[in-house]
Amino acid sequence: MYNWNDLRYFLELSRQGKLLRAAARLHVDHTTVSRRITALEKQLDVRLFDKSPYGYQLTDAGLRLLPLAEQIETRSNQLYQDIAGKDARLGGTVRVATPEALGSQVIARHVAGFRSEHPDIEIELVAETRRMSLSKREADIAISFSRPESGRLIAWKLCDYRLRLYAARDYLATHPPIHGSEDLAGHDFVSYVDDLIEMPELRFFDNTIKNAHVVFRSTNVSAQFNAILDGIGLGLVHCFMAQDEPRLQVVLPQQISVERTYWLLVHEDLRHVARVDAVCKFLTRLLGHNPSLMMGD
Amino acid sequence: MYNWNDLRYFLELSRQGKLLRAAARLHVDHTTVSRRITALEKQLDVRLFDKSPYGYQLTDAGLRLLPLAEQIETRSNQLYQDIAGKDARLGGTVRVATPEALGSQVIARHVAGFRSEHPDIEIELVAETRRMSLSKREADIAISFSRPESGRLIAWKLCDYRLRLYAARDYLATHPPIHGSEDLAGHDFVSYVDDLIEMPELRFFDNTIKNAHVVFRSTNVSAQFNAILDGIGLGLVHCFMAQDEPRLQVVLPQQISVERTYWLLVHEDLRHVARVDAVCKFLTRLLGHNPSLMMGD
DNA sequence: AGTTGATTGTGTATTTTTGCACAATGGTTG
DNA sequence: CAACCATTGTGCAAAAATACACAATCAACT
Numbered sequence: 231m232y233n234w235n236d237l238r239y240f241l242e243l244s245r246q247g248k249l250l251r252a253a254a255r256l257h258v259d260h261t262t263v264s265r266r267i268t269a270l271e272k273q274l275d276v277r278l279f280d281k282s283p284y285g286y287q288l289t290d291a292g293l294r295l296l297p298l299a300e301q302i303e304t305r306s307n308q309l310y311q312d313i314a315g316k317d318a319r320l321g322g323t324v325r326v327a328t329p330e331a332l333g334s335q336v337i338a339r340h341v342a343g344f345r346s347e348h349p350d351i352e353i354e355l356v357a358e359t360r361r362m363s364l365s366k367r368e369a370d371i372a373i374s375f376s377r378p379e380s381g382r383l384i385a386w387k388l389c390d391y392r393l394r395l396y397a398a399r400d401y402l403a404t405h406p407p408i409h410g411s412e413d414l415a416g417h418d419f420v421s422y423v424d425d426l427i428e429m430p431e432l433r434f435f436d437n438t439i440k441n442a443h444v445v446f447r448s449t450n451v452s453a454q455f456n457a458i459l460d461g462i463g464l465g466l467v468h469c470f471m472a473q474d475e476p477r478l479q480v481v482l483p484q485q486i487s488v489e490r491t492y493w494l495l496v497h498e499d500l501r502h503v504a505r506v507d508a509v510c511k512f513l514t515r516l517l518g519h520n521p522s523l524m525m526g527d
Numbered sequence: 528m529y530n531w532n533d534l535r536y537f538l539e540l541s542r543q544g545k546l547l548r549a550a551a552r553l554h555v556d557h558t559t560v561s562r563r564i565t566a567l568e569k570q571l572d573v574r575l576f577d578k579s580p581y582g583y584q585l586t587d588a589g590l591r592l593l594p595l596a597e598q599i600e601t602r603s604n605q606l607y608q609d610i611a612g613k614d615a616r617l618g619g620t621v622r623v624a625t626p627e628a629l630g631s632q633v634i635a636r637h638v639a640g641f642r643s644e645h646p647d648i649e650i651e652l653v654a655e656t657r658r659m660s661l662s663k664r665e666a667d668i669a670i671s672f673s674r675p676e677s678g679r680l681i682a683w684k685l686c687d688y689r690l691r692l693y694a695a696r697d698y699l700a701t702h703p704p705i706h707g708s709e710d711l712a713g714h715d716f717v718s719y720v721d722d723l724i725e726m727p728e729l730r731f732f733d734n735t736i737k738n739a740h741v742v743f744r745s746t747n748v749s750a751q752f753n754a755i756l757d758g759i760g761l762g763l764v765h766c767f768m769a770q771d772e773p774r775l776q777v778v779l780p781q782q783i784s785v786e787r788t789y790w791l792l793v794h795e796d797l798r799h800v801a802r803v804d805a806v807c808k809f810l811t812r813l814l815g816h817n818p819s820l821m822m823g824d
Numbered sequence: 825a826g827t828t829g830a831t832t833g834t835g836t837a838t839t840t841t842t843g844c845a846c847a848a849t850g851g852t853t854g
Numbered sequence: 855c856a857a858c859c860a861t862t863g864t865g866c867a868a869a870a871a872t873a874c875a876c877a878a879t880c881a882a883c884t
Contacts, residue, residue, distance in 0.1 A: 232611075234531040234603060250831060259873045264832075266871095274611040281832080284881095291610060298606040302599050306531060309595040313588060314529075314571040547861065556843050561862075578862080581851095826884090833878075841870070848863070854856095 232273035237299045239266040240278060244296055245365060247285040255367075300382060307499045324509045325354040327369035331451040332391075332492065333357025335471045336523075337516070344512045351505050364497050370506050372495040373513070384501055388492040388517045391524040395481040396472045401461040402479060411485050418445040418463030420454050469526030489525075492517060529570035534596045536563040537575060541593055542662060544582040552664075597679060604796045621806045622651040624666035628748040629688075629789065630654025632768045633820075634813070641809045648802050661794050667803050669792040670810070679795045685814040688821040690785040692736075692778040693769045698758040699776060708782050715742040715760030717751045736763070736783070766823030786822075789814060 242252040243263060253260035267286075271278050278292035288296065328337060334357045341353055356369060364372050365381045377385050402408075406416060419442040446457050455472075458465045464481055466488060472478050494513060500506040517524065539549040540560060550557035564583075568575050575589035585593065625634060631654045638650055653666060661669050662678045674682050699705075703713060716739040743754050748768075755762045756774055763785060769775050791810060797803040814821065 232607065234535065234599075238531060248831070249833095260832075261834090261874090262872060274607070276610060285831080295606065295610050298602060298609065302531070302602045302606070305595060305599045305602065309592065309599070310529065310571070312595065313573060313592050545861070546863095557862075558844090558864090559842060562841080582861080828881105828883080830881090831879080834876085835874105836876105837872105837874080839870105839872070841868105843868075844866090846864085849861080851858105851860090853858080 232270055233266075234302070236266045236270040236273075237302055239263050240270055240292075240295065241299050241303055243267060243279070243286055244288055244292065245367070247287070249286065304382070304499050308502075311503065322350050322505060323352040323354055324371065324506055325356060325369045326371045326373070326509060326513070327356045327358075327364075328373040329375065329492075330357045331468050331471060332373060332517075334452060335468070337513070340516055344509075347512075348508055351508060353509065364495055367497075370497065370500050371509055371513070374493050374495055375490060377493055378495050382498045383495050384498050385493050385495045386514075388494050388514060389521065389524050390489055390491050392469045392526050393466045393488040393490075394469055394472070394483055394526060395464055395486045396458060396467045396478045397464040397481050398459055398461040398477055399479050400477070401463065402481070404461075408481055411482065414442070414464070414482075416443075418443055420444070420446045420448075420457050420463050420465035422447060422449060422454075470523050473526050529567055530563075531599070533563045533567040533570075534599055536560050537567055537589075537592065538596050538600055540564060540576070540583055541585055541589065542664070544584070546583065601679065601796050605799075608800060619647050619802060620649040620651055621668065621803055622653060622666045623668045623670070623806060623810070624653045624655070624661075625670040626672065626789075627654045628765050628768060629670060629814075631749060632765070634810070637813055641806075644809075645805055648805060650806065661792055664794075667794065667797050668806055668810070671790050671792055672787060674790055675792050680792050681795050681798055682790050682792045683811075685789040685791050685811060686818065686821050687786055687788050689766045689823050690763045690787075691766055691769070691780055691823060692761055692783045693755060693764045693775045694761040694778050695756055695758040695774055696776050697774070698755075698760065699778075701758075705778055708779065711736060711739070711761070711779075713740075715740055717741070717743045717745075717754050717760050717762035719744060719746060719751075767820050770823050 239252065239256065239262075242256055243249065246252040246255065249260040249263050253263045256263065267279065274291075274295075276291040277289050278295060279286040280289055281287075326333075326337070333355050337355060338357070341355070344353070345351075363369075364378075364383055373388065374385075406413065408414065408417070421442070421444045446454075446462050448454050448457070451468075451471075454465055455467060457463075458467065459475070459477055466486075467478075472480075494510060496506065496510055501510075536549065536553065536559075539553055540546065543549040543552065546557040546560050550560045553560065564576065571588075571592075573588040574586050575592060576583040577586055578584075623630075623634070630652050634652060635654070638652070641650070642648075660666075661675075661680055670685065671682075703710065705711065705714070716736065718739070718741045743751075743759050745751050745754070748765075751762055752764060752768055754760075755764065756772070761778060763783075764775075769777075791807060793803065793807055798807075
C-alpha cells in the first residue's frame with residue numbers, strides 16, 4: 231500500500247512544477263520530494279510526471295490522480311481546522327491579490343477600518359499586474375476581471391466598475407476643445423505598456439480609442455494617473471480614482487465609457503477559515519455597496 | 528502539520544480497540560502504532576483515545592475525527608483502485624459472512640456456478656452464528672437479518688424467507704397426531720442453544736412455540752436438521768432446507784410460520800470493486816429470484 | 825561561445841523511525 | 855490467590871528516511 235502522506239508531495243509538485251519550489255514550500259530538501267514521488271509512483275505502479283527540461287509535468291495518470299488527491303487534501307484541511315482548531319495557513323495573515331488600481335486606490339484606503347474591527351488579522355495586499363495563482367497558493371483571496379477558469383475555487387461577483395476618459399483642466403485649457411470623438415485625433419494620450427500586460431482584459435485601450443497618439447506609457451496605474459494630472463494628455467482612468475480629483479475633468483462622458491466587473495475568488499479549502507471569511511465579507515461589503523464610487527456619478 | 532499517513536493508524540486502532548490487533552492488521556509493531564497515535568495527538572493537540580484497561584476508547588475529539596478520517600480513507604481507496612488499478616483487498620478473494628443456514632445450505636450449493644462464470648474470484652464463505660463486522664473489515668460482504676445500524680455501509684433487501692415446523696415422517700408415525708397448536712404440548716422439540724446466540728433475531732423459537740419441551744439443542748443448524756431427520760422431534764426449519772427432503776413433513780403449516788428478511792450489506796468502499804460487485808450481483812440474483820425456494824411452495 | 829543562475833541527480837553522514845526483547849500492568853480462571 | 859493470558863509501555867539496536875555537499879545538465883543572456 232502506498233503512503234498517504236506522499237500525496238502532499240505529489241500535490242505540491244503538481245502545483246509548483248519544480249522540485250526546488252515544491253521542496254521549499256514543504257520545508258524539506260528537494261531530494262526528499264524526488265524520492266517520495268518515486269516511491270509513490272512505484273507503489274501505484276504508474277508514472278505521474280514527465281520530467282522535461284522545463285520541469286515536472288503531469289502525465290495522464292497524474293492528471294487523473296490530481297482531483298482525487300485534492301479531495302483528500304480538502305478533507306484533511308477541514309479535519310485540521312475542525313479537530314485541531316487551527317487554520318491551514320499559519321499566522322494571522324490573509325494575502326489578497328487584486329488588480330493594481332483597485333488595490334492601491336480603493337482597498338488600501340479602507341484597510342484601516344477593517345483592522346480596527348479585526349486587529350488580529352493582518353492583510354497582505356498584492357496589487358500587481360501579474361496574476362496571482364490561488365491554486366498554487368500564492369494568495370488566499372483574489373479579485374479578478376473574470377470568473378475562474380476551473381479549479382477548486384469559489385467565485386462571486388463583487389461589483390461593476392467604469393473607466394472614463396479624463397484630462398487635467400490645465401491640459402484642456404491649453405489644447406483644442408473636444409466636442410466629439412472625432413476631435414480626439416489631434417490629442418496626446420497616456421496608456422499601458424503593451425508588451426508587459428499579462429492580462430488581455432487590460433487591453434481595452436486600443437479597442438476604445440482607435441489610433442490614439444500615445445505619448446506616455448506605464449505599467450503602473452498611479453504613474454499614469456499622475457502623468458495625466460500633470461497635464462501630459464488624456465487617459466482612460468477608473469472613475470473611483472478620478473472623480474474626486476478636482477484638477478481632473480471628464481471628457482466625452484456620453485461617448486466613452488468602459489464597463490467591467492470585479493469578481494472575488496477564494497479557494498474552497500479556505501472559504502470557511504474564519505480569518506479568510508472575514509476578509510471576503512469586508513471586500514464584498516466595501517465594493518458591493520458603493521456603486522457611485524465604482525461606476526461614477 | 529500532521530502526517531496524513533497517521534490517520535491510517537488512527538482508523539485501525541479505532542476499529543480494533545487494541546494496539547496489538549491494530550498493529551497486526553497494519554503489519555507493524557504495536558509500539559509503532561502507539562507512537563504514531565501519540566504523534567498525531569501531539570500534532571492535532573487533542574487526545575484521541577482514552578486508554579482504559581479494556582483497550583483504546585475514542586474520546587469526543589476522536590469521535591469527531593473519525594468520520595473525517597473515514598472520508599479520506601474512502602477517497603484513498605478509490606484513488607488506489609482507479610489509479611493503480613488494484614483492488615483494496617489483496618488477492619482475488621471475497622469474504623462473505625452469512626447466517627449459517629443460508630450459507631451452508633443455499634449459497635454453498637451455488638458457488639460452483641458462480642466460479643464457472645468468474646474463475647478468478649475466490650469466495651470465502653463465513654457461515655457462522657457470530658456476527659462479522661464489515662466496519663472492522665472482517666468480511667467484505669455480509670448477509671444479515673436486519674439493516675445495518677450505521678456506518679459506511681450500503682444495504683439492500685435480498686429476499687423474504689420462511690421457517691415452518693417440520694418433523695420426520697418416522698417421528699410423526701410413532702407419536703400422537705397433531706391437529707392443532709394445542710397438540711404440540713406433548714411433543715419433543717429441537718432448538719438453539721440459548722446462551723450462545725449472539726443475535727436476538729434468532730430467538731424466535733420461544734416466541735413462536737410457547738413452553739416447548741426441548742430435548743436437543745445445538746448452535747449448528749445442520750446438527751439440528753439432522754437430529755430432526757433422525758426423528759428426535761419437531762423443529763423450526765428454514766423452508767429452503769426442508770421442503771425438498773422427502774423424509775420430512777410440514778406440521779401445522781397454516782398455524783405456524785415465521786417470516787423474515789435477508790439483507791445484503793457491503794462496505795461503500797468496496798461497492799465498486801469489480802470482484803465484490805460480481806459477488807453482490809450473484810447473491811442478489813440467486814436469492815432475489817427464488818421466492819418458491821425461500822418462502823416454500 | 826562563455827557565463828550565470830536555476831534545476832535535477834548522486835553519494836554520504838545524520839537524524840528519525842521502526843522492530844525487537846523484555847518489563848509492567850491488569851483482568852480472568854482454575 | 856497464584857498462574858496465566860493479553861495487553862501496554864520502555865530501552866536499545868537495526869533500518870530507513872532525510873539533509874547536505876557536490877556534480878551534471880540546460881536554458882538565458884551577455
